[in-house]
Amino acid sequence: MRVLVPFDAERPKTRLADLLDERERSALARAMLDDVLAAVRAAGGEPTVLSTAPIDVDAPVRVDDRALTPAVNDALADAAPESPAAVVMADLGLATGDALADLFDADAEVAIVPGRGGGTNALVVRHPEFRVDYHGLSYRDHRRIAAEIDADVAVVDSHRLSTDVDERADLVELLLHGDGRATAWLRDAGFELAVEGGRAGVRR
Template sequence: MQVVVPFSATDPKTRLADVLAPDERREFSLAMLEDVLSAIRATGQEPRVLTTSSIDIDAPQTVDSRPLTPAVNDVLAEGEPTEPTAIVMADLALATPEVLEQLFSTAGDVVLAPGRGGGTNALVSRHPDFRVDYHGTSYLDHCRIAGDVGASVVEVDSHRLATDVDESGDLAEVLMHSDGAACKWLRKAGFSLSVTEGRVEASREQRIEEKNR
């Protein structure tokens, strides 16, 4: 199985701009990528990073500056017909070897791990004609695309794979459910868990505005 991890190296995680400065967003994104790569390697697979520009990381990488959909579709098109291809997003900081092994070993032409908002956080394709479309509610689009090419679809229901870290509200999930590089980065940056009106949130000891003065 080839396992590919797409990574946006240019101005990543813009929806975290309310709590992280641009350089911090890049550092945090790389920490999450490190966690994902480590979890994949622990399953016995050797991941390859599909990055928009070259990055300093200990992993094979392919540079493709195009948007996510055409870049991933080229990976699928160029794969060996008899070799499954897994696409695992780089912001799944909660991913563990156990849930990734479940994804990789689940039988089906197309195996999908949907995100909480209807996206597709990870998938395995064993069908030569399956292609992706990551715009909008891509989970539904991928179910339709699979049906169009006659591919069976199986869903992997996992909180850890469903949780992609895009917004400030997601940081609490990392602090609660991970002890990897991303969690350590957040704690070093001054984030900790707090309870506000009955909700668990990630709060920062030093606000970004104060840090940049």
């Protein structure tokens, strides 16, 4: 299966700016990208990084500096109509081959992994007319788009794929459940779990 992995090579993880400087945010983002690419391959997928700028990575790179929606839709349009395609976000630091294999094997024309807050963290498209819309509550929009073209939908419930790393609280999930390069990077950078006000947090 052809798998697009969108990646912001220029301004990654800006919501972590209160915790990490620009160099560190870039390093963490690249570590998560490497983890996702490894998970895609472990699930039998063939990843292509859809990057906002040229990057040196162990995968084919398609450079497109436009917003996510038109960039992904043009890439999907270039796919062979009879072949399924997937879109897996680059910040799914807990992704594993098993979790992605469950998504890839979902028996539906459109299979969706919702993210927290109404986003879409990953999807598989088997319907030639389906196009994405990542503006706003994209999970709801993707359900609507599928209904408009009479495509059947499967919602894949996966903790590992629904956890995208954008904010400080998300680092807790990486330290608790991760075992890839991103988790190793956090530990090497001096981050550890801590209890803050009765809840798990991170400290450095």
